[in-house]
Amino acid sequence: MRVLGIETSCDETGVAIYDEHQGLLANQLYSQVKIHADYGGVVPELASRDHVRKTVPLILETLAQTGLQATDIDGVAYTAGPGLVGALMVGATIGRALAYAWKVPAIAVHHMEGHLLAPMLEPNPPMFPFVALLVTGGHTQLIVVTSIGEYQLLGESIDDAAGEAFDKTAKLLGLGYPGGPMLSLMAQRGVPGRYTFPRPMTNRPGQDFSFSGLKTFAANIIRTSGNDEQTRADIAHAFEDAVVETLAIKCRRALDQTGLQRLVIAGGVSANYTLRANLTNMMHLRGGEIFYARPEFCTDNGAMIAYAGMARLQIGAYADLSISVRPRWSMEELPALKRLN
Ligand code: KG4
Numbered sequence: 556m557r558v559l560g561i562e563t564s565c566d567e568t569g570v571a572i573y574d575e576h577q578g579l580l581a582n583q584l585y586s587q588v589k590i591h592a593d594y595g596g597v598v599p600e601l602a603s604r605d606h607v608r609k610t611v612p613l614i615l616e617t618l619a620q621t622g623l624q625a626t627d628i629d630g631v632a633y634t635a636g637p638g639l640v641g642a643l644m645v646g647a648t649i650g651r652a653l654a655y656a657w658k659v660p661a662i663a664v665h666h667m668e669g670h671l672l673a674p675m676l677e678p679n680p681p682m683f684p685f686v687a688l689l690v691t692g693g694h695t696q697l698i699v700v701t702s703i704g705e706y707q708l709l710g711e712s713i714d715d716a717a718g719e720a721f722d723k724t725a726k727l728l729g730l731g732y733p734g735g736p737m738l739s740l741m742a743q744r745g746v747p748g749r750y751t752f753p754r755p756m757t758n759r760p761g762q763d764f765s766f767s768g769l770k771t772f773a774a775n776i777i778r779t780s781g782n783d784e785q786t787r788a789d790i791a792h793a794f795e796d797a798v799v800e801t802l803a804i805k806c807r808r809a810l811d812q813t814g815l816q817r818l819v820i821a822g823g824v825s826a827n828y829t830l831r832a833n834l835t836n837m838m839h840l841r842g843g844e845i846f847y848a849r850p851e852f853c854t855d856n857g858a859m860i861a862y863a864g865m866a867r868l869q870i871g872a873y874a875d876l877s878i879s880v881r882p883r884w885s886m887e888e889l890p891a892l893k894r895l896n
């Protein structure tokens with residue numbers, strides 16, 4: 556079986572084809588970064604309009620690249636949420652309509668489940684059960700994953716997500732959009748130890764996160780210490796350290812609490828080198844294993860949607876004929892694969 560995956564939940568148009576035997580056959584991405592850069596963040600209406608322009612041409616390009624015809628596709632998976640409602644509607648409308656025209660099932664994929672399963676696209680995929688740290692621009696979550704669809708939330712952000720904190724602090728440092736990767740680059744030139752940011756919510760029990768205070772902390776330092784190049788790099792370094800260490804402390808707690816020895820990190824922020832290095836070291840010291848995807852599968856992409864779509868298609872989890880999206884959608888509501896069997 557082959558699944559066409561369509562991702563349009565935010566500012567990337569992603570299209571991919573996943574074959575159950577041969578794996579990923581094609582993966583195309585069109586980034587809207589240039590469109591939103593002038594505004595310092597994603598403008599939802601512009602995002603929707605650009606998905607309208609790019610999605611169908613990208614699907615045609617993906618089919619052409621693989622030499623496949625519409626008749627070679629056994630299911631069409633699209634991101635149905637969470638995300639920007641207008642942007643989601645574009646992918647859902649195109650995906651649902653194509654599936655209808657091609658007389659194949661449509662699969663409404665949960666964006667965060669797509670991120671969570673992205674490390675499965677790598678040569679050495681994790682075995683169940685494991686603890687997953689999901690870190691994106693909109694979510695920070697620690698989850699126990701027993702199988703596909705069996706998700707138990709241990710903790711999440713009560714305000715800004717980790718990626719959002721990166722982006723907002725990057726903005727304060729005068730970096731462009733999207734700020735996370737740029738802040739991380741700048742942090743490499745920072746002098747360690749000049750500033751120390753708090754590690755929010757680590758001095759009380761639990762696995763919830765709060766990152767909004769870090770940007771205020773950064774703003775105060777900028778106001779009092781000036782804004783020269785070295786100071787900004789030193790702030791970036793201290794900020795990144797604080798986010799990474801806070802995430803590591805909560806991961807350690809989750810592993811201690813569950814007794815699990817496998818950690819999966821996924822979502823845009825899992826592309827962060829310092830986070831990967833810190834958690835890899837931590838898992839090495841604990842005698843456990845860590846799993847993450849290559850950077851282009853950490854940020855938004857069509858491959859993860861095609862993969863998650865395949866997993867759900869195999870057990871007959873089809874979308875009905877309605878075109879519906881869910882801007883807010885808890886992963887715990889998803890049915891477990893084995894329950895449908
Ligand atoms: O998963 P994603 O592509 O989209 C959402 O579902 O939100 O995550 C995007 C987030 C952005 O906040 C971006 O700044 C952050 O991931 N990000 C990074 C890095 N690469 C992407 N943050 C820190 N370091 C990076 N290398």
Ligand code: ZN
Pocket residue numbers: 666670691692823854855
């Ligand atoms: Zn995402």
